[in-house]
Amino acid sequence: MRLLAVCCCHGTIGCVDLVMLEAFGLDPEILHLNHGAFGVAPVVVRRAAAAWRERAERNPHRFNRVEIPGLVAAARERAAGFLGIDPSRAAWVRNVSEGVSAVLSSLELSPGEELVIGTHGYGAVRKALNHHAARVGARVIEAAFPVGAGDGVIVAAYAAACSPRTRLVVVDRITSPTATVLPVAAVAAAARAAGARVLVDAAHAPGQLPDDIAALGADHWIGNLHKWAYAPRGSAILWSRPGADVSPTVLSWQLADGYAASFDYPGTWDYAGWLAAGDGLAYWEALDGWAAVGRLADLATIGQEQLAAALGITLTSLPLTPAPAMRLVPLPDGVLTSHDQVDPFYEALSRRRVEVAPVCFGGAGYLRIAAAPYNTPDDYDLLAATVRELLD
Numbered sequence: 001m002r003l004l005a006v007c008c009c010h011g012t013i014g015c016v017d018l019v020m021l022e023a024f025g026l027d028p029e030i031l032h033l034n035h036g037a038f039g040v041a042p043v044v045v046r047r048a049a050a051a052w053r054e055r056a057e058r059n060p061h062r063f064n065r066v067e068i069p070g071l072v073a074a075a076r077e078r079a080a081g082f083l084g085i086d087p088s089r090a091a092w093v094r095n096v097s098e099g100v101s102a103v104l105s106s107l108e109l110s111p112g113e114e115l116v117i118g119t120h121g122y123g124a125v126r127k128a129l130n131h132h133a134a135r136v137g138a139r140v141i142e143a144a145f146p147v148g149a150g151d152g153v154i155v156a157a158y159a160a161a162c163s164p165r166t167r168l169v170v171v172d173r174i175t176s177p178t179a180t181v182l183p184v185a186a187v188a189a190a191a192r193a194a195g196a197r198v199l200v201d202a203a204h205a206p207g208q209l210p211d212d213i214a215a216l217g218a219d220h221w222i223g224n225l226h227k228w229a230y231a232p233r234g235s236a237i238l239w240s241r242p243g244a245d246v247s248p249t250v251l252s253w254q255l256a257d258g259y260a261a262s263f264d265y266p267g268t269w270d271y272a273g274w275l276a277a278g279d280g281l282a283y284w285e286a287l288d289g290w291a292a293v294g295r296l297a298d299l300a301t302i303g304q305e306q307l308a309a310a311l312g313i314t315l316t317s318l319p320l321t322p323a324p325a326m327r328l329v330p331l332p333d334g335v336l337t338s339h340d341q342v343d344p345f346y347e348a349l350s351r352r353r354v355e356v357a358p359v360c361f362g363g364a365g366y367l368r369i370a371a372a373p374y375n376t377p378d379d380y381d382l383l384a385a386t387v388r389e390l391l392d
C-alpha cells in the first residue's frame with residue numbers, strides 16, 4: 001500500500017498530490033511515473049467524451065449521418081489551432097502508428113530503395129518500415145548514435161544513413177527509449193539534400209514542445225494529442241506539407257474531399273475521443289500551458305537528481321537535450337544490460353505498484369521517468385526506495 005500523507009487545506013498534499021491524482025482519475029495506490037507511454041485524459045475530459053458518446057447513442061442515425069462531419073471538422077480545427085498549423089493540412093488519425101501507416105502506404109516503394117530510421121526510433125514504427133520494405137525488396141537503414149550524442153553527431157548519423165536510394169527518413173522529435181529531443185530541422189535538411197522525404201515522429205511533442213511544425217522542413221509530422229496534451233486516447237494529428245498529400249489508411253466516404261477531410265471519416269466508429277480532444281487541450285491551457293511545462297521540466301530534473309543520488313549514480317553521458325518532462329536515469333552497472341531483462345524488471349516494479357519505464361539501450365540499463373502534473377518530488381524518492389529494494 002502506498003503511503004498517503006495528510007492533506008493540507010489548499011489541495012497540495014504532503015507526499016502525494018491526491019487532488020491532481022483524482023483530477024486525472026488515477027489509482028492513488030500506484031506510483032505513476034510513466035505519463036509519456038500512453039498518457040491519461042483528466043476526468044473532466046473523459047466525461048466530455050462520455051457526453052459525446054451518449055449524445056451519439058441517443059440518435060445514432062442522425063448523429064452519424066448528419067452531425068459528425070461538421071463536428072469532426074470543427075474538432076480538427078481546434079486541434080490545428082493548438083498545434084499552430086493550417087487545419088486543411090491537419091488530418092485526424094488515431095495514433096502515430098496509424099499516421100506512419102498512412103504515409104508508408106502512400107509511398108509506393110520500389111525494390112532496392114531504402115527507408116531510414118534512427119537506432120533511438122520507436123520499435124513499432126521500425127516494424128512498420130520493415131514490413132513495407134520487405135514486401136517490395138527495399139531495405140531499412142539505421143542511423144546510429146549513442147546516448148548523449150551532440151546535435152552534430154546526430155545529424156551526421158542520419159546523413160550517413162542516406163543515399164540516392166533513400167525514399168523516406170523517419171526522425172523522432174522526442175525519442176522514446178532515450179527521451180532525447182532530436183534536431184529534426186537539421187536532419188530534415190540533410191535528408192532533403194539526399195533527395196529523401198522526411199517524416200517527423202512527434203509522438204511526444206504536442207504539449208511538450210512549442211514547435212513551428214511547418215517550419216521544421218519535413219514532409220510529414222505526426223503527433224499524439226493523448227500523451228502530453230491530455231486529449232482522450234486515440235487522438236493524433238498527421239500534418240503533411242502542401243503537395244505531399246497521403247491517403248488515409250481507412251478509405252471511406254470522404255476520400256475525395258481533400259487531404260484533411262479524407263481522414264475525418266474512417267467509417268463507423270466511436271468519434272467521442274476526437275470530439276472531446278478540445279477539452280483536453282483546454283485542460284492543458286488551464287493548467288498554465290508552457291509555464292506549466294516549465295514546472296514539469298524542473299520537477300523532472302529534481303526527480304532525476306534525487307533518484308541518481310539515492311542509487312549512487314553519477315549523471316553523465318545523458319541526453320544533452322532531454323525531453324522537458326521525460327528523463328533518463330542510468331541504473332547501476334550490470335543492471336538491465338540485455339533486452340530480455342527489461343520485462344521481468346518491469347514486472348517486479350509493477351508488482352510493487354510502481355509504473356515506470358525500464359530501458360536497455362546500447363547495452364546499458366536506464367529508467368525513463370516522467371514528470372506529470374500529478375507527480376511530486378516524493379514520488380522519485382519512493383521510486384528510488386523501490387529500485388534499491390529490488391536491486392538488493
Ligand SMILES: Cc1ncc(COP(=O)(O)O)c(C=O)c1O
Binds near residue numbers: 037121176201224
Ligand atoms: C516515439 C514514438 N513513436 C511512436 C509511438 C507510437 O504511438 P502510438 O502507440 O500512439 O501509435 C510512440 C509511443 O509511445 C513513441 O514513443
